[in-house]
Structure formats: structure tokens, C-alpha cells
Amino acid sequence: MSEPAAPPPPNPTRAPGGATTDRRLLRGARTRRTIARHAADVASLEGLNGLSIGRLATDLGLSKSGVATLFGSKEKLQLAAVEAARDAFVDAVVRPVAGTPHGAARLRALLESWIGYATAPLFTGGCFWAANRPDFDSRPGPVHDALFGHHQEWLALLARELRHAVDTGEIAALDTDLAAFQIDAVLTAANIALRLGDTGAVDKARRVVEGLLTPPG
Amino acid sequence: MSEPAAPPPPNPTRAPGGATTDRRLLRGARTRRTIARHAADVASLEGLNGLSIGRLATDLGLSKSGVATLFGSKEKLQLAAVEAARDAFVDAVVRPVAGTPHGAARLRALLESWIGYATAPLFTGGCFWAANRPDFDSRPGPVHDALFGHHQEWLALLARELRHAVDTGEIAALDTDLAAFQIDAVLTAANIALRLGDTGAVDKARRVVEGLLTPPG
Numbered sequence: 001m002s003e004p005a006a007p008p009p010p011n012p013t014r015a016p017g018g019a020t021t022d023r024r025l026l027r028g029a030r031t032r033r034t035i036a037r038h039a040a041d042v043a044s045l046e047g048l049n050g051l052s053i054g055r056l057a058t059d060l061g062l063s064k065s066g067v068a069t070l071f072g073s074k075e076k077l078q079l080a081a082v083e084a085a086r087d088a089f090v091d092a093v094v095r096p097v098a099g100t101p102h103g104a105a106r107l108r109a110l111l112e113s114w115i116g117y118a119t120a121p122l123f124t125g126g127c128f129w130a131a132n133r134p135d136f137d138s139r140p141g142p143v144h145d146a147l148f149g150h151h152q153e154w155l156a157l158l159a160r161e162l163r164h165a166v167d168t169g170e171i172a173a174l175d176t177d178l179a180a181f182q183i184d185a186v187l188t189a190a191n192i193a194l195r196l197g198d199t200g201a202v203d204k205a206r207r208v209v210e211g212l213l214t215p216p217g
Numbered sequence: 218m219s220e221p222a223a224p225p226p227p228n229p230t231r232a233p234g235g236a237t238t239d240r241r242l243l244r245g246a247r248t249r250r251t252i253a254r255h256a257a258d259v260a261s262l263e264g265l266n267g268l269s270i271g272r273l274a275t276d277l278g279l280s281k282s283g284v285a286t287l288f289g290s291k292e293k294l295q296l297a298a299v300e301a302a303r304d305a306f307v308d309a310v311v312r313p314v315a316g317t318p319h320g321a322a323r324l325r326a327l328l329e330s331w332i333g334y335a336t337a338p339l340f341t342g343g344c345f346w347a348a349n350r351p352d353f354d355s356r357p358g359p360v361h362d363a364l365f366g367h368h369q370e371w372l373a374l375l376a377r378e379l380r381h382a383v384d385t386g387e388i389a390a391l392d393t394d395l396a397a398f399q400i401d402a403v404l405t406a407a408n409i410a411l412r413l414g415d416t417g418a419v420d421k422a423r424r425v426v427e428g429l430l431t432p433p434g
Contacts, residue, residue, distance in 0.1 A: 047264075131351045137343055137412030148413045181421045182403060189402035195354030196365045204398045 039081035045125030103165035256298035262342030302345040320382035
């Protein structure tokens with residue numbers, strides 16, 4: 001995935017007493033993030049359809065009306081959970097390797113941070129996306145589009161690094177979109193296998209990725 | 218997956234009136250299969266945890282006590298749904314290609330029947346396994362073991378055909394377990410992508426499989 005979008009800036013009120021309003025808005029934004037992150041955990045376990053404003057309020061000791069004010073609707077809550085899951089993924093997998101040179105080195109670093117993420121899942125219920133994609137695949141709408149869009153971002157990030165590696169002559173020419181599809185596929189398969197207790201799949205994923213990063217010649 | 222196990226033979230009572238008992242048992246076995254197949258559909262949509270004896274009885278116009286007699290417990294009902302899903306998969310994907318010669322030809326035929334299965338899903342809710350693996354990955358028990366075991370059978374079937382293709386010199390030497398892992402991974406990824414409306418992934422899966430079936434030399 002590419003760099004995460006910054007959280008929307010609070011919209012400061014220009015009226016007198018604006019400082020207080022700003023603080024309240026910032027507090028609201030912070031609470032909103034806490035709730036959204038917890039919602040991602042709940043959804044990783046019970047699915048986005050299992051989310052409810054009442055349940056989150058109870059879990060976090062907040063008032064139901066307060067949570068309702070922050071999110072408005074169940075769909076907005078679901079979308080916030082999807083964004084929180086994406087941000088957690090970016091923080092765990094993408095951000096730590098931002099200092100690694102582009103190309104093969106960055107791809108290997110992404111692979112290792114991804115394996116770390118899969119081995120010690122970020123979310124209570126394991127993979128947020130595996131738990132939720134099947135539920136939304138046949139339900140068009142904003143949640144479907146967000147899940148699909150994040151996956152496309154991740155594929156595009158892999159393809160960009162592959163393209164860089166090809167263009168600089170680090171690796172042999174290949175179809176970068178096809179190779180990104182393969183890398184994502186074996187990582188997903190390794191994740192599923194890990195969850196089922198088959199640890200050998202991680203090594204298989206590494207070997208497939210290494211196979212794609214063969215130097216030219 | 219390998220050939221499906223035959224359904225367990227009814228255990229005929231040897232007492233007088235055995236013919237009637239047999240018929241009743243057979244009728245029971247048929248009803249059991251109908252219920253199990255419907256349970257697989259429900260589970261593809263709502264997960265195996267969404268199954269209940271009462272709900273299936275209502276859906277199929279049967280008595281709750283009758284369904285309870287046939288399955289006994291929710292876990293047995295879940296296991297029956299998993300077996301029904303596997304049988305449906307074998308009937309749709311594996312059995313139709315049983316006449317194709319082993320090796321590369323059988324693998325290509327499996328690929329095409331698998332794509333047919335993914336394009337027109339067997340189950341109401343799409344992929345039965347994608348819907349249920351995430352729920353059971355962290356819950357040890359017989360349902361987890363059945364889901365895991367069926368996946369291993371499928372990987373073993375792919376590896377056997379690859380081994381045959383290597384041994385007969387049809388394709389270049391490769392690590393058959395690794396290649397089976399890759400084929401399964403890209404098929405799963407293509408299935409997810411198809412569900413999300415990205416039809417190009419099927420062609421990518423075909424290209425990856427063809428890449429693995431390269432003739433020697």
C-alpha cells in the first residue's frame with residue numbers, strides 16, 4: 001500500500017472560544033481513532049457485519065450516543081474500521097521499510113516485515129482482510145470499494161518496486177503486474193497456512209519471491 | 218483433492234424386518250446429504266458458526282427433532298457441511314477431468330475446471346473455504362482439522378500430477394510441493410479477485426500455471 005492518507009484535519013471553528021473547540025475536535029478525532037482501531041479488531045474476529053455502535057460503546061466504556069455522533073451510521077463505522085485496518089497494516093509492514101533502497105532490497109524488506117505481520121497478527125482475529133473480503137465480495141458499495149481499493153494499492157506498490165528492480169537491471173525482465181499478483185498470492189496463501197498451523201508455507205513464499213528476484217543474465 | 222471417500226455404508230440391522238430398516242436408513246442417508254449440502258450453502262454465506270439445526274429444519278421444512286437425530290450436535294452438522302462442500306468441489310473440479318491423462322494435460326484440465334468452478338460458484342455465498350477458514354484458523358478441533366485436511370489433499374493432488382509431469386519428462390524439473398503451493402495460491406488469489414470483480418486475475422493465474430508447465434530444455 002502507498003503512504004497512508006493523513007487523517008482529515010480538524011475543521012477549526014473561527015469563532016471566539018475556538019481553542020476550546022479545537023481541543024474538543026482533536027479529542028474527538030483521537031477517540032474516533034481508538035474506536036475505529038477497536039472496530040477493526042472486532043471485525044477481524046466477527047466480521048464487519050458484526051460491528052455495532054452499541055457494542056463498541058459498551059466495549060470501550062463510552063456512551064452510545066457519543067459513538068453514534070462520531071460515526072453516524074453502521075456503514076461509516078465499517079468504513080472507519082477498514083481505514084484503521086489499512087493504517088495498522090501500513091504502520092506494521094510498509095512504514096518500517098521506507099528507508100530501504102527501492103527495488104529488490106525494498107521487496108525483500110517488505111517480504112520480511114509482511115512475514116512478521118503474518119506471524120504475529122495485528123488484529124485479534126487474525127487477518128482482517130481474509131475475515132472480511134468474503135463477506136463483501138458480492139455486496140457492492142463503499143465498504144467493498146474500500147477493501148478492493150486497498151488491495152489494489154498493495155499490488156501497485158509491489159509492482160512499482162518490481163518495475164524499479166527491472167529498470168535498474170537488478171532483476172531479469174518480467175511482467176511486473178503478474179509478478180505482483182504472484183507475490184501477493186503466495187503471501188496470502190502463507191498467511192492462511194500459518195493460521196492453520198502449517199509453518200512451512202512461509203519458507204515457500206520466500207522461495208517464490210526469491211525466484212522472481214533473479215538477477216538478469 | 219483425491220477421490221472422495223464413499224459415504225459410510227448404512228449399518229443394516231440383521232433382525233427380521235431388516236429390509237424396512239435398510240430403506241429407512243437409506244432414506245435417512247439421503248435426507249442427511251440434502252441437509253448437509255444446504256448447510257454448506259448456508260455456511261458459505263454466513264459461516265459454519267451461523268449453522269443451527271433449527272434454522273436448517275425451517276429452511277427445508279423438516280422437523281427440528283428429525284434433523285437433530287440425523288446430526289446429533291452442531292459440531293457434527295458443521296463437519297457434515299464441510300464434507301458436503303468437499304464432495305461438491307470434487308464433483309465439480311476433480312471428477313470431470315478423471316479421464317484426462319496424468320501430468321501436464323491433467324493439470325491444465327484441473328485448472329480449467331477450477332476456473333469454471335470459481336466463475337460460477339458452487340455455493341450460494343461464493344467460496345465455502347474462503348468464508349470459513351478464517352473463522353476456524355485459530356479454533357483447534359475436528360472442523361479445523363477437516364478444513365485443513367481437505368486443503369492438504371488438494372495440494373497433494375496437484376503435487377502428484379506435477380511429479381508425474383516431471384518424471385515423464387513433460388515439464389522441466391521443479392520442486393513439486395513448491396509448485397503446488399504456487400498453483401493453489403494463484404487460484405485462491407484469482408478467486409478472491411473474481412469475487413471483487415477483477416476478471417483479469419484468471420488470466421494471470423493461467424499464465425503462472427503455464428509458466429510452471431514449461432517443457433524441459
